[in-house]
Amino acid sequence: MARRSIPTAIAFFFGAMMVINYFVPWGWFSERANTVQEWGLIVVSFAYILGALNVFRVHSHKIQRKETDWRFSIVTIVAMLVMLTFGLLPQKWGIGGMEHGSPFLWMFNNMYVPMMATMYSLLAFFIASAAFRAFKVRSLEATLLAATAVVVMLGAVPLGEMLLPGSAELRTWIMETLQNVGKRGIMIGVALGAISTSLKIILGIERPYGRD
Amino acid sequence: MAVPNQQDNQTLMQKIETMDRRIIFLAIAITIILPLIFPLGLPINVSPQVKDFYSAIENIPDGSVVLFPNDYDPASKAELYPMTVAIINQLFGPGKNGEDRNLKVIGLGLFPAGPPLLEKAFKDVAQDKYGAKYGVDFVNLGYKEGREIVMASMGESIPKTFPTDFFGTSIDSLPIMKGIQNYGDIAIIVNVSAGYPGTKEWVQQVVSVFDISMVAGVTGVSAPEYYPYYSAGQLQGMLEGLKGAAEYETIIGHKGIATSGMDAQSLGHFVIVFFILAGNVLFLINKRHDTNAKGGQR
Numbered sequence: 269m270a271r272r273s274i275p276t277a278i279a280f281f282f283g284a285m286m287v288i289n290y291f292v293p294w295g296w297f298s299e300r301a302n303t304v305q306e307w308g309l310i311v312v313s314f315a316y317i318l319g320a321l322n323v324f325r326v327h328s329h330k331i332q333r334k335e336t337d338w339r340f341s342i343v344t345i346v347a348m349l350v351m352l353t354f355g356l357l358p359q360k361w362g363i364g365g366m367e368h369g370s371p372f373l374w375m376f377n378n379m380y381v382p383m384m385a386t387m388y389s390l391l392a393f394f395i396a397s398a399a400f401r402a403f404k405v406r407s408l409e410a411t412l413l414a415a416t417a418v419v420v421m422l423g424a425v426p427l428g429e430m431l432l433p434g435s436a437e438l439r440t441w442i443m444e445t446l447q448n449v450g451k452r453g454i455m456i457g458v459a460l461g462a463i464s465t466s467l468k469i470i471l472g473i474e475r476p477y478g479r480d
Numbered sequence: 481m482a483v484p485n486q487q488d489n490q491t492l493m494q495k496i497e498t499m500d501r502r503i504i505f506l507a508i509a510i511t512i513i514l515p516l517i518f519p520l521g522l523p524i525n526v527s528p529q530v531k532d533f534y535s536a537i538e539n540i541p542d543g544s545v546v547l548f549p550n551d552y553d554p555a556s557k558a559e560l561y562p563m564t565v566a567i568i569n570q571l572f573g574p575g576k577n578g579e580d581r582n583l584k585v586i587g588l589g590l591f592p593a594g595p596p597l598l599e600k601a602f603k604d605v606a607q608d609k610y611g612a613k614y615g616v617d618f619v620n621l622g623y624k625e626g627r628e629i630v631m632a633s634m635g636e637s638i639p640k641t642f643p644t645d646f647f648g649t650s651i652d653s654l655p656i657m658k659g660i661q662n663y664g665d666i667a668i669i670v671n672v673s674a675g676y677p678g679t680k681e682w683v684q685q686v687v688s689v690f691d692i693s694m695v696a697g698v699t700g701v702s703a704p705e706y707y708p709y710y711s712a713g714q715l716q717g718m719l720e721g722l723k724g725a726a727e728y729e730t731i732i733g734h735k736g737i738a739t740s741g742m743d744a745q746s747l748g749h750f751v752i753v754f755f756i757l758a759g760n761v762l763f764l765i766n767k768r769h770d771t772n773a774k775g776g777q778r
Binding site: 298305312315365366381382383403417429431436447448452 | 525
């Protein structure tokens, strides 16, 4: 009984507190709600420690069992430890800190940034390939989708405006009218769903925080 | 006797339709690399949302405090870093009449890998180009985990939410932070965002609660998400992807990496559109061929 009621009571108390504070930010009450927000900041910070430990655990097991591509796990752990060490070392030691020229910032700018940017840039190649193979006008809906995509893509760049005059204006109309209407509908629906789910959690009808 | 494989029975059109995708990759690579080496200098027209973005920053009173959250990481650097650089150019550059605007800029990031990028932009542009001083004219508060909670918490106290800056210095010791308590001391939020947590959450948690002006620069792929906020006036201006950044560079008169990248993006879009059209023409031809072949068999 207590295993069910205590988490539900905690969720109700803090959930209701935040909702009331949003609509009635009154002095004493607001201060308490702000303190709870500070607790929230502290609690979520621990997620990083758990995340790092989990990465370490998963990849250590992979190395121990020599699973597929276990050598990449060594790279992951070494990279994580090196970045973590240089990030945590104090600046006064000469090799720590976040100052310009520090090893951490050097590795960030010259290794991490190019690698992440490269991964994301590969999307351009896969989008082109997918557009050629999968974007087929098999139905009326697919035809409308393809025609809209062509106009929006051409209207988004100067060359498109030159090749297809009026595409920029047409794109603006599609984005600000057709797209906007659909998006608003989706957003309102999502917001109503979020309110409904939040109320269910606050009132204990749905309990993602505990097992029954 | 040689057995004919399926490839041999394909028509030329079918072979093209199922061609090696590395040919497509090569076409994209060429069309992106060539204009970067040999710029085309295509004209850039400034859209209304970019003009609004520029005006919103231009119209804040001299000496105001600007909150500058850069919520992105290196994955979106190609699109968003040019915006960060251009925004810093407008914030620290001279005003309409050539006067020093003396704006105070408070930067931060809600993506873990965002603040070092902001730091580089601050150093390269604000410090080295305009001679702005760290801690006096601008500050980088760094990253704080907590997403929406961080935004809401700053409404109560910015110094409590960010007790130290990106370098670990206590913000009480920085002259720029003297007298700054919460959003009541901020004239405008200039957000550069790659997703969650970002523009949408700033609007929901801060703009609508604390009644503060906001403009945003966002990735091209996420821009449709923010049009309703722009139409409703919750965002006073919007930069949409590299195109928005290039238009913004045009309006502030500092042509930079976004403008030079627009030629490559133009040709890239053109090639993708070409592949969509070509793929469909081949699809329709092959469909007709298949239908005819089946009719002949009957």
